[in-house]
Amino acid sequence: MNNPYGYINGRVRMMRVALVDARAMDDVTNTLNYQEFLRQISETPLREDLGEATAQGAxxxxxxxxxxxxxxxxxxxLRSIATGQPAREIEALLLxxxxQNVKTLVRGVQTGRSADDIVAGLIPAGTLPWSALQGAAQSADVASxxxxxxxxxxxxxxxxxAAVSGGANSLLDLExxxxxxxxxxxxxxxxxxxxRRYFTREIDVRNLLIARQLRGAAPNVRYFIPGxxxxxxxxxxxxxxxxxxxxAPDxxxxxxxxDLGSSEAIARRLLxxxxxxxxxxxALGPGVALDYLRRKEQEIARMRLIGRAKFYGLSKDELQRELEGA
Amino acid sequence: MKNTAIQKAAKYAPALTVMTFAGSAFAQEVAATGADANAAGLKAIGAGLALGLGAVGTGLAQGPIGAAAAGVVAERPEKFGQMAIWFFIPETLVIFGFVGFFLLRG
Incomplete structure (x- = not known):
């Protein structure tokens, strides 16, 4: 009768309200240069954490x-407001x-990138401690x-x-x-x-992307994700x-x-x-938290993209194309 | 599983007690005999049910609303007034119960 998600989702919904809204995002996108971009994001809820980013020469x-x-x-x-079963479900969402971080690490280590480069591509979220991820970025090979x-x-x-012990060595096998x-x-x-229905949809989409990627090679069922x-x-x-x-027609x-890039963009929109x-x-389950996590991830990814575009002076059309793919 | 059932029963026990004793208490006040006494007793039970069920309904509605409102206010304290309005809306159920109670008593 007493569902703990009533309280948790009330809080998560308010956290969602604090995200950068579409209008503010448009204003940030339409800025003329990097300085104006910084000024614009200083007027969004992100301002509290900007710190040195707005300093001279940053x-x-x-x-x-x-x-x-x-x-x-x-x-x-988000993690701090849930306890018991909801906390376990939110931890599962954070996996x-x-x-994503482990995939970034595997790609980085396999291609021999520097630890700093790998760490720059990691997402400061999830259940793995940041120090462990930083340490893992210094590994010499995938086994270590x-x-x-x-x-x-x-x-x-x-x-x-388990995958490495099982003999997986190519990037696709590992991923x-x-x-x-x-x-x-x-x-x-x-x-x-x-x-669960959302995740079954995500699995379908992932299977389609993998199947597309496999075209031209011998199809192998071991790349299929069940569920x-x-x-x-x-x-x-x-x-x-x-x-x-x-x-499913959609x-x-x-x-x-x-191409695969457009497929991934469509897949992201579907998800x-x-x-x-x-x-x-x-309304009384972890779906609200799942949606919040996706929105927050997109907000940060878009801000990074816009920041780069403004810093390197990309045109409005180029930026728009990048944002459509993000 | 058993504990959960006991906890659920314990949650509704006070409301059930009010319903039971309100009915019998008013029933005792009626000093009449025969058909009049029956009618008075049934009216008293009805009055108790009107009030008790209204209170149970209010409680059931206010539980989840209160939890969500507490969540909202924890993030945005300035929303307290708005949330209080949502929280008090189910009180109408118990007010209707009171109206029924007084009508039957009168």
């Missing part, structure tokens, strides 16, 4: 730091950032990276270790193994029907073989896009829509 490094600080603060705040992350704790580190483990962990961690609703194993193999038909757009729907349908 650059993108300070801006990134400020945005990361704001992001971390928002995530920590998404662990997944997996070892470091599994010692640091967290489900994704263990999944990576798919991480995705499979992540969705297994999330689906076992969240109980609400609406949120989806509209894309079966047979559909996956068929799509990887070059077929564009899929049972998913067809992902396959019909001219944004799904997360908004789940936030409305799941």
């Amino acid at each position: 650059g993108l490094g300070q801006l990134d730091e400020a945005l990361s600080r704001n992001y971390l603060k928002a995530i920590s705040h 998404r950032y662990d997944l 990276l997996a070892q470091t992350l599994s010692v640091a704790g967290g489900k994704i580190g263990q999944i990576l270790r 798919v193994a991480l995705d499979q483990g992540y969705y297994r962990a999330v689906l076992s961690g969240v109980r609400g029907t609406n949120v 989806g609703r509209d894309v079966s194993e047979a559909d996956f193999l068929r799509i990887a073989g070059g077929d564009n038909s899929v049972s 998913l067809g757009a992902v396959l019909e896009a001219p 944004d829509e799904a997360s908004r729907n789940v936030a409305m349908a799941d």
Whole structure:
């Protein structure tokens, strides 16, 4: 009878109100240069965390730091307001950032990038401690990276270790193994029907993107992520073989896009829509938090993109194109 | 599972007690016999139910509203007034119960 999400979602909804609204985002996008951009974001709710980013001579490094600080603060705040089962469900939602961070680490370590470069691409969210991620960025190879992350704790580190022990060595193998483990962990961690429906949609979309990526090579079912609703194993193999038909009509757009980049942009829009729907349908469940996390992530990503565009003097049209893909 | 059932029962026990004793208390006041006594007793039970069920309904509605309102006010204290209005709206149920109670008593 007494649902703890009544209180939690009341707070999360108010946190959502504090996000940069569409009008303010347009004003920031339409600024003429970097200085005006900084002045404009100083009038948004992000101002509290801007710190040195607005100081004389400050650059993108300070801006990134400020945005990361704001992001971390928002995530920590969200984690602090839930206890018991809701806290476990929110932790399961935060695994998404662990997944993204571990993928960034794997890519960075495999391609031999410097630790600083890798750390710059990490998201200051998730359940893995920041110090553990920084330490993992210094790994010499994927095996030692997996070892470091599994010692640091967290489900994704263990999944990576299991994948490496299982013989996965190519980037695609590792990423798919991480995705499979992540969705297994999330689906076992969240109980609400609406949120589970969202994740089944996300799995379908991910399967379509992987199948597209596999076109031209021999289709292999080991890259299929179980748990989806509209894309079966047979559909996956068929799509990887070059077929564009899929049972859910709205998913067809992902396959019909001219290139993988456009497919990913369409997939992101589909998932944004799904997360908004789940936030409305799941008024007394973790759907509201899921939607908030997506919106916050997008806010920070867009601000970073706009900041870079203004700093390097990109035209309005170029920026618009970048934002559409973000 | 068993504990949860007991907790749920305990939550409704005060309202149930009010309903039971309000009815019998008023029933005792009626000093009449035969049909009059029956009618008076039924009216008293009705009055108790009107008030008690109204109170239970208000409680059921105010629980989730109060939790959400507390969440909102924790983030934005300036919303207290607005949230108080939402919180008090279910009080109308118990007021209607009171009206029924006095009508039956009168």
